Amino acid sequence: MIRTPLLVxxxxxxxxxxxxxxxxxxxxxxxxxxxxxxxxxxxxxxxxYINNGDPGKALTGVxxxxxxxxxxxSAALVLFMTLPGLALFYGGLVxxxxxxxxxxxxxxxAGLVTLLWWSFGYSLVFGKNYDSAFFGGSEFFFLRNVTxxxxxxxxxxxxxxxxxxxxxxxxxxxxxxxxxxxxERMKFSAIMVFVTxxxxxxxxxxxxxxxxxxxLMNGVWNPYAKITAIDFAGGxxxxxxxxxSALILCLILGPRIGFGRDKMAPHSMVLCMVGxxxxxxxxxxxxxxxxxxxDGVAANAFMTTTLATAVAAFTWGLIEKTFRGHASILGYCSxxxxxxxxxxxxxxxxxSTGAVIIGVFAAVVPYLACTKLKxxxxxxxxxxxxxxxxxxxxxxxxxxxxxxxxxxxxxxTGAAATTNGLAKRVAQGGLWLEQLKAMVITIVLxxxxxxxxxxxxxxxxxLRPTEEVERxxxxxNEHGEEGYVT
Amino acid sequence: MKLIIxxxxxxxxxxxxxxxxxxxxxxxxxxxxxxxxxxxxxxxxYRGSEYTVDFLPKVKVEIATTDAIAPKAVxxxxxxxxxxxxxxxxxxxxxxxxxxxxxxxxxxxSAI
Numbered sequence: 001m002i003r004t005p006l007l008v009x010x011x012x013x014x015x016x017x018x019x020x021x022x023x024x025x026x027x028x029x030x031x032x033x034x035x036x037x038x039x040x041x042x043x044x045x046x047x048x049y050i051n052n053g054d055p056g057k058a059l060t061g062v063x064x065x066x067x068x069x070x071x072x073x074s075a076a077l078v079l080f081m082t083l084p085g086l087a088l089f090y091g092g093l094v095x096x097x098x099x100x101x102x103x104x105x106x107x108x109x110a111g112l113v114t115l116l117w118w119s120f121g122y123s124l125v126f127g128k129n130y131d132s133a134f135f136g137g138s139e140f141f142f143l144r145n146v147t148x149x150x151x152x153x154x155x156x157x158x159x160x161x162x163x164x165x166x167x168x169x170x171x172x173x174x175x176x177x178x179x180x181x182x183x184e185r186m187k188f189s190a191i192m193v194f195v196t197x198x199x200x201x202x203x204x205x206x207x208x209x210x211x212x213x214x215x216l217m218n219g220v221w222n223p224y225a226k227i228t229a230i231d232f233a234g235g236x237x238x239x240x241x242x243x244x245s246a247l248i249l250c251l252i253l254g255p256r257i258g259f260g261r262d263k264m265a266p267h268s269m270v271l272c273m274v275g276x277x278x279x280x281x282x283x284x285x286x287x288x289x290x291x292x293x294x295d296g297v298a299a300n301a302f303m304t305t306t307l308a309t310a311v312a313a314f315t316w317g318l319i320e321k322t323f324r325g326h327a328s329i330l331g332y333c334s335x336x337x338x339x340x341x342x343x344x345x346x347x348x349x350x351x352s353t354g355a356v357i358i359g360v361f362a363a364v365v366p367y368l369a370c371t372k373l374k375x376x377x378x379x380x381x382x383x384x385x386x387x388x389x390x391x392x393x394x395x396x397x398x399x400x401x402x403x404x405x406x407x408x409x410x411x412x413t414g415a416a417a418t419t420n421g422l423a424k425r426v427a428q429g430g431l432w433l434e435q436l437k438a439m440v441i442t443i444v445l446x447x448x449x450x451x452x453x454x455x456x457x458x459x460x461x462x463l464r465p466t467e468e469v470e471r472x473x474x475x476x477n478e479h480g481e482e483g484y485v486t
Numbered sequence: 487m488k489l490i491i492x493x494x495x496x497x498x499x500x501x502x503x504x505x506x507x508x509x510x511x512x513x514x515x516x517x518x519x520x521x522x523x524x525x526x527x528x529x530x531x532y533r534g535s536e537y538t539v540d541f542l543p544k545v546k547v548e549i550a551t552t553d554a555i556a557p558k559a560v561x562x563x564x565x566x567x568x569x570x571x572x573x574x575x576x577x578x579x580x581x582x583x584x585x586x587x588x589x590x591x592x593x594x595x596s597a598i
Contacts, residue, residue, distance in 0.1 A: 371534035
């Protein structure tokens with residue numbers, strides 16, 4: 001009840017007295033009670049809000065409206081990337097008999113991962129009472145103790161529950177990306193079982209290692225990180241983990257019936273383009289939102305995301321026009337997604353020049369992976385999850401090590417980064433080696449875990465539907481519906 | 487009586503229909519079809535995957551007409567459907583044994 005007038009008085013008093021004389025200001029104030037914050041502390045807390053810093057005791061446990069609002073918006077944007085962005089992007093690229101199977105897989109994963117995240121996942125990633133570099137803790141199981149008050153380990157001004165939901169959207173899209181490599185030929189039940197085990201074996205530990213307060217490779221925030229790698233929005237956690245797992249799963253699964261013989265062209269490039277546009281828009285929540293604040297770091301990530309994506313889309317189209325005579329819609333869509341993937345780990349650490357350089361690499365390398373590499377080895381990565389996400393995520397993680405600069409993100413030279421040596425590596429070089437270590441750990445974990453899980457699921461449910469079901473289409477057989485009733 | 491079957495390029499349909507009406511052809515049946523002849527198909531490329539599309543869209547026009555009009559009709563179709571480029575299509579002429587107008591039971595040429 002008395003907060004508003006006090007707040008007003010704080011502003012007025014501050015405006016009059018702050019610049020003139022701090023001591024005079026202190027004398028003019030009524031003597032504070034022992035426990036109540038002083039006017040100066042109140043003012044400092046408001047400045048901390050503007051600067052996304054520690055509010056101290058004056059505003060403890062209170063979310064900041066601007067930061068909180070942006071993070072709720074970002075969380076919705078990241079969910080929008082999966083539903084319906086990725087669902088349409090992938091859905092358009094399969095044959096019409098399988099369009100619903102892709103939508104069902106995205107929806108099914110969204111529900112399944114939400115339950116996993118609520119029960120154990122969030123705590124295993126962002127808890128810390130295990131005091132482990134590989135798993136978080138048990139203090140937030142079933143989202144216990146996760147309230148609207150900020151968890152200052154991850155953000156001074158963002159409600160803990162908003163942070164938990166925001167991070168959940170990342171946990172949803174990551175396994176959904178795998179669907180692209182195994183599209184049109186894996187049993188729905190097998191996918192659900194695979195994803196359940198994969199989340200515990202790959203995603204939760206990896207996300208903790210990279211982003212957890214006590215994580216092994218959290219160079220920016222963990223002063224005791226053994227490997228001082230950096231990954232702003234998930235190049236390793238999201239794209240490399242899903243992409244490399246996707247390759248292994250698609251190899252174990254085998255190619256679609258008729259692969260290389262039958263026509264398997266996309267049934268709707270229009271849906272694919274619509275989905276791509278949604279992915280691009282949603283990705284602002286993914287990348288700029290990863291600042292966990294509406295601050296200058298987020299602003300820079302917003303810019304670099306735009307530049308890299310536009311450059312990559314344009315470049316991919318240009319390559320096609322030059323070497324094949326047509327700039328295709330799928331080419332532009334692939335370039336845009338590749339640009340988004342490659343800038344993801346870098347977006348909060350590089351400047352505009354770095355973003356444009358990344359955009360060019362993002363087009364050239366995944367283009368070669370999707371056209372030449374795939375043709376040479378003949379694996380059926382149906383919708384190019386490996387070519388775009390694994391290859392893109394991998395070069396993105398590496399380029400981040402080369403192009404990161406503290407001039408756009410002071411956290412690279414912050415207290416934790418100074419203690420663990422990251423600040424020195426950013427200033428003097430050598431960060432790429434730390435990135436390389438993180439990349440190797442990510443690839444080894446994803447590959448080994450996927451091999452084990454795939455054979456486990458094969459033994460439990462079997463991986464593929466019958467030949468008849470696959471030929472006729474998954475929609476009518478696995479989901480009892482048709483995408484297009486004629 | 488003759489049945490004329492013409493496979494033509496879809497965008498030539500309007501022109502052919504108008505020209506046939508001008509020489510006294512009173513009816514036709516039109517179907518959208520797919521096929522290939524010497525033109526073959528075309529190639530579509532999606533990222534690294536190339537697909538050959540063998541069957542191209544064409545329009546099939548069927549006209550039942552009298553022996554007197556038939557040669558003129560064939561001539562008109564060939565003239566108006568021609569672009570000179572590969573894929574212009576073909577015309578087939580078949581004899582008709584009988585024709586019946588369902589509404590009136592008329593038979594033979596008067597039914598056409």
